[in-house]
Amino acid sequence: MTEIIDGKAVAKKVNAVTAKAVDELKQRGVQPGIAVVIVGADPASQIYVRNKNRKAQALGMYSVVRELPASTTQAELLAVIAEYNADDRIHGILVQSPLPAQINEPLITMAIDPHKDVDGFHPTNVGKLLTNFPGNYPVANTPRGIMTMLAEYGVDPAGKTAVVIGRSTIVGKPMAALLTNANATVTIAHSRTQNLKALAKTADILVVATGIAHLITGADIKPGATVIDVGMDRDENGKLTGDVDFESARQVAGLITPVPGGVGPMTIATLMQTTVELAKWSDA
Ligand code: GUN
Numbered sequence: 001m002t003e004i005i006d007g008k009a010v011a012k013k014v015n016a017v018t019a020k021a022v023d024e025l026k027q028r029g030v031q032p033g034i035a036v037v038i039v040g041a042d043p044a045s046q047i048y049v050r051n052k053n054r055k056a057q058a059l060g061m062y063s064v065v066r067e068l069p070a071s072t073t074q075a076e077l078l079a080v081i082a083e084y085n086a087d088d089r090i091h092g093i094l095v096q097s098p099l100p101a102q103i104n105e106p107l108i109t110m111a112i113d114p115h116k117d118v119d120g121f122h123p124t125n126v127g128k129l130l131t132n133f134p135g136n137y138p139v140a141n142t143p144r145g146i147m148t149m150l151a152e153y154g155v156d157p158a159g160k161t162a163v164v165i166g167r168s169t170i171v172g173k174p175m176a177a178l179l180t181n182a183n184a185t186v187t188i189a190h191s192r193t194q195n196l197k198a199l200a201k202t203a204d205i206l207v208v209a210t211g212i213a214h215l216i217t218g219a220d221i222k223p224g225a226t227v228i229d230v231g232m233d234r235d236e237n238g239k240l241t242g243d244v245d246f247e248s249a250r251q252v253a254g255l256i257t258p259v260p261g262g263v264g265p266m267t268i269a270t271l272m273q274t275t276v277e278l279a280k281w282s283d284a
Contacts, residue, residue, distance in 0.1 A: 002250045003153070005228075007262040010152045011145075011269035015059065018269070021276045022060045025283065032279035033062035034092040034118060034271075035084045039077065039103065040070035044232075045096045052094070055268050061275060062089055070100050077103060078111050085113045091279040092118030094271070097170065115282060118274050120144075121169055129174060132181045136281050138274050143175035145266030146207065146228050147182070153255055155205065155226050157184035163200055165189045165216070165243075166209030171230050175207050208243040218248030226255040230263050 022032055034056050038049050049065055056063035066080060077095070084090045093116045099105050109117075114124040120138040128137045150157065162184040166172035176186045184205060189196055191210075197220040200206055208216050209230035221227060231243030242259030250256055257263055 002253050003255050004250070005149055005153055005255055005257045005262055007149060007257060007265045010149050011265035013152075014145075014148065014266070014269040014273055015055075018272045018276050019059050021280070025276065025279055026060065028283065030279055030283050031060070031062045031089070032091055032276045033064075033087075033089045034094065034275045035064045035066065035087075035090045036094045036096060037066045037068065037077070037080055037084075038096045039068045039072050040100050042098065045098070049096055051268060052271060055272055056275070059272055061272070064090070072100070072103070074103055074107070077108060081108065081111045085111075085116060090116065091282055092116055092271075092275040094118050116278060118271065118278060119170075120174065120274070126169075126174070129177045129181075136277065138278060139178070140170060140174035141270040141274055142171050142209075142230060142263060142267045143178050144274075145270035146175065146230075146263060147178050148270065149228070149257070149263075149266055150205070150226070153226075155255065157182040157205060160184045160204040161202055162186045162205040162207070163189055163203035164207045164209070165193075165196070165200065166207075166211075166230070168209065171207075171209040175209070179205065179207075210243050212243055213241050214245040215243050216249065217245040218250075218252040221249055221252045223252055224254035225252070227253040227257070228263065229257050229259050231259055232264065233259075 036049050053063050053065050084093045093112050109121045114122045120140040125137045157179050162179045164172050164176045167188050167190045176188045179186045200220045201222050205226045207228045213233035229242035229244040233241050235241040240260050
C-alpha cells in the first residue's frame with residue numbers, strides 16, 4: 001500500500017515548535033527577524049516572498065520584505081545586504097532567486113554574513129555541510145525539510161540507495177550531502193545523465209528536482225521506493241504539478257509526496273525554523 005506523505009501536517013508540527021521557540025526568545029528580549037530581498041517582479045517569486053512574509057509574521061517574528069527594481073545594480077544590492085548584515089533586528093537574510101542577469105549571484109551569496117545566511121548557500125556553510133562539521137550552521141531549507149519528512153515517516157537513509165535528480169545549489173547538491181551524511185549511497189543525476197530512468201529505478205529513495213513536469217512516471221520507480229517530488233511545475237492547463245507523474249507513481253511507490261502539499265509547505269516551515277535557530281545561536 002502506498003502512503004502519501006502529508007507535507008502540510010509535518011509543516012504544522014514544525015511550525016508549532018517554531019512558534020514556541022519564538023515565544024521563548026521574545027521572553028529573553030530577542031525577536032527573531034528575517035529580511036527577504038526580491039529583485040524584479042517575477043510573479044512566482046512574488047508569491048513565494050508573500051507567503052514567507054505572512055508565515056513569519058504569523059509566527060511572531062519580525063519580517064521585512066525589500067522589493068528592488070529589475071534594474072538594480074550589483075553595487076546597490078550589495079549595499080542592501082551590508083545594511084542587513086549590520087542590522088541587529090535581522091537574523092536571517094534571504095535574497096530570492098532567480099536574480100536578473102546583471103547580478104553576479106555567487107558574489108551576492110558570499111556577501112551575506114554566514115551567521116545570517118538563512119538559505120545555507122554561503123560557501124562557508126556549504127563547506128560545513130559537506131564536511132559534516134560539528135556545531136550549528138544553517139543548511140538549505142528544501143533538502144533539510146525533506147530530511148525532516150523522511151524522519152517523520154520512519155525512513156532511515158542509512159544503507160539505502162538514493163538517487164537525486166538535479167544538481168542545483170538550492171536542492172540537488174545539499175540534498176545529496178545530507179543523504180550522504182545520513183549514510184545513504186547517493187548518486188546525483190542531471191540533464192546529461194545517460195540512462196536516467198534506469199538509474200532512477202535503482203533508488204530506494206528518489207528525489208526529483210528538475211523543473212520538468214512529469215519527467216518520472218511509475219515505470220521509472222522501484223516498487224516500494226520513497227519518492228520525493230520537489231517540482232513546482234505547471235501542467236498544460238496552468239495547474240501546479242510536480243516532476244513526478246503522481247497517478248502512475250503512486251501505484252508503485254511505497255511513500256510519495258504530492259504536489260502541492262508535499263515539499264512546498266515543508267520548505268517554508270524549515271525556513272522559519274532556521275531563522276529562529278540563527279536568532280538563538282546569535283544570542284548564545
Ligand atoms: N528560489 C527558489 N527557491 C529558493 C530558495 O530556497 N531560496 C532562495 N533564496 N531563492 C529561491
